[in-house]
Amino acid sequence: xxxxxxxxxxxxxxxxxxxxxxxxxxxxxxSNRGIAVMLDASSxxxxxxxxxxxxxHPKLGQECDLAIVVGGDGTILSAARNLSxxxxxxxxxxxxxxxxxxxxxPEQTHTILTEILAGEYQEEERSMLHARILRGGRxxxxxxxxxxxxxxxxxxxxxxxxETTINGLFLNSLRADGLIVSTPTGSTA
Numbered sequence: 001x002x003x004x005x006x007x008x009x010x011x012x013x014x015x016x017x018x019x020x021x022x023x024x025x026x027x028x029x030x031s032n033r034g035i036a037v038m039l040d041a042s043s044x045x046x047x048x049x050x051x052x053x054x055x056x057h058p059k060l061g062q063e064c065d066l067a068i069v070v071g072g073d074g075t076i077l078s079a080a081r082n083l084s085x086x087x088x089x090x091x092x093x094x095x096x097x098x099x100x101x102x103x104x105x106p107e108q109t110h111t112i113l114t115e116i117l118a119g120e121y122q123e124e125e126r127s128m129l130h131a132r133i134l135r136g137g138r139x140x141x142x143x144x145x146x147x148x149x150x151x152x153x154x155x156x157x158x159x160x161x162x163e164t165t166i167n168g169l170f171l172n173s174l175r176a177d178g179l180i181v182s183t184p185t186g187s188t189a
């Protein structure tokens with residue numbers, strides 16, 4: 001049975017004038033439908049005095065039923081990483097150039113939202129990666145990724161040596177320029 005969305009978080013690309021109109025239109029449309037609207041800090045920056053609660057990504061993910069991301073694929077990848085602990089569904093509105101992940105245009109949002117709020121949608125589950133880099137048994141970096149994880153030497157193309165494990169099980173030792181691990185979402189796949 002489709003989920004009822006009553007609290008929707010808006011996440012946007014920062015510092016892009018094209019976002020303001022779409023964000024304002026979306027927030028107004030949702031409010032007029034009786035949906036509680038919440039903003040991330042980037043979205044709030046487009047309002048002179050934000051008329052909706054402004055929450056950090058972890059809290060936004062806990063509070064909303066759906067996150068709508070306004071921007072391009074990079075903005076969606078960032079939002080997915082920031083919301084990965086909350087398991088909140090993400091819907092993308094494309095203001096970018098490629099639109100591999102966000103294929104809804106601003107002009108379609110009212111119609112698409114009407115369908116989604118009526119339960120007429122299919123949720124698509126996506127795999128995510130959690131990468132952790134250890135050096136000398138100490139974690140020196142870790143992150144979640146929706147598309148891919150790239151390990152390489154910073155600034156200079158040089159050989160690196162690495163040992164790859166999956167869920168603690170040894171996969172291989174590798175000496176190479178780098179390593180790309182991709183999910184089916186990643187363009188590398």
